Amino acid sequence: MGLFSRKRKTDVAEFAKDFYDRYVFGPDPIGGDFAERFAESTQRLIVEADRSFAAVSAPKLREELRALRLEMIGMAWTHESKPETALAISEFTKAYLSRINRFELWEAMTDYNKAVADSTTYGADPKTGAGRARIVMVNTTRANIFEQWVTQGRDPEAAARVANRVGSDASWKEGVTPPMVALQVTRRLDIEGSDAIWQRLAAVAYGFYQGAKEALDGVQLTDSQHRVSRIS
Secondary structure, eight states: TTTTOOOOOHHHHHHHHIIIIIIIBOOTTTSSBBHHHHHHHHHHHHHHGGGGGSSSOHHHHHHHHHHHHHHHHHHHHTTTSSSSEEEEEEEEHHHHHHTTOOOHHHHHHHHHHHHHOOOTTOOOTTHHHHHHHHHHHHHHHHHHHHHHHHTOOHHHHHHHHHHHHHHHHHHTTOHHHHHHHHHHHHHTTTTTHHHHHHHHHHHHHHHHHHHHHHHHEEEEEEEOOOOEEEOO
């Protein structure tokens, strides 16, 4: 969009609630539960490449994909917003999941958030100057932003989630993050996994991210403190 393009201003909580209600927990437009239908189609797609995936419990896969999607949404919106707005989104997500009695998803997101965090320094050799500098820079930035927010009285868990995504914009663009979160899916499903399975799960993660990113087109989010985050 151009420099003077008008963007629709929307409150963080209002925007996130509508998105979650419609696309994460909402019904399938053609009937039934969307998350269940998506999990079934994902399983069929993966089974075509590796038949061992047929043994995965469909309900378990559905909930793992839902937790993965929530983290991919959080990461995409973190990349597209200012840190303060990303924090407001994270705080709202935690409260939202608690309110609808799905707090186990917030807890499940922890593993995917850790995979995102690990992806930012993957391959950085601490024995080299460049590798050591990258690790120190990422860890220092995370620690500083977390300490700042906690000192301000913000939710520590929500703050940690956003801090862990520092540097993930680069690792995402480099293609490092999707396979790492895919590996986490198979670990949480307690299956061995394979290149074929991980490739398809990485593609699912990529789709979740892109959908969340595109949802912000033309939107200017404001948090509960009425601070403005410009969304490109």
